[in-house]
Amino acid sequence: MYLNNIKREVPVTVWVNIFFGGFANQFGWIFFGFGMIFFWIFALNADVSFLVFSGENTLVQGMVTDSRETSASVNETSVYENHYTFIDDREKRVKGFSYATGRWLEEGEPVMVEYPVGKPYYSRIQGMRRKMFGPAVLLVLIFPLAGLAFLLFGLMSTN
Numbered sequence: 001m002y003l004n005n006i007k008r009e010v011p012v013t014v015w016v017n018i019f020f021g022g023f024a025n026q027f028g029w030i031f032f033g034f035g036m037i038f039f040w041i042f043a044l045n046a047d048v049s050f051l052v053f054s055g056e057n058t059l060v061q062g063m064v065t066d067s068r069e070t071s072a073s074v075n076e077t078s079v080y081e082n083h084y085t086f087i088d089d090r091e092k093r094v095k096g097f098s099y100a101t102g103r104w105l106e107e108g109e110p111v112m113v114e115y116p117v118g119k120p121y122y123s124r125i126q127g128m129r130r131k132m133f134g135p136a137v138l139l140v141l142i143f144p145l146a147g148l149a150f151l152l153f154g155l156m157s158t159n
Contacts, residue, residue, distance in 0.1 A: 025155065029147065043140055060113050062110070074134075100127075
């Protein structure tokens with residue numbers, strides 16, 4: 001009955017051994033750490049705008065204002081950032097940019113711009129992406145998740 005209120009001191013060395021001791025824990029931390037590097041580089045630049053564009057969209061004509069080659073590439077093909085402007089349904093000029101692999105546009109070239117109804121600030125050139133990479137780069141999440149699985153396995157098997 002009184003045992004629940006007893007505070008026990010656990011030495012730091014025991015905590016370190018629990019979290020970093022054993023092959024599964026060490027492998028899990030390493031795999032998780034290196035996997036997070038790829039997460040920060042690629043997954044945060046993954047285009048998941050298909051979730052927003054799955055509903056009703058407005059299609060308007062826009063004009064290209066600039067096109068730049070980024071430092072990124074997909075299968076050794078450069079990714080281009082294409083800037084554009086268009087007039088939304090409220091008669092306001094809106095600026096935006098879209099990404100395309102191996103496709104740059106000439107300044108002044110007309111383009112079709114799509115955006116979800118009522119959200120012109122969330123636009124893209126039709127057929128292009130809102131982020132540098134497509135959703136397939138989310139596969140890099142496998143590495144930190146595998147590292148966490150090893151880490152949890154190691155923590156649960158620690159006696």
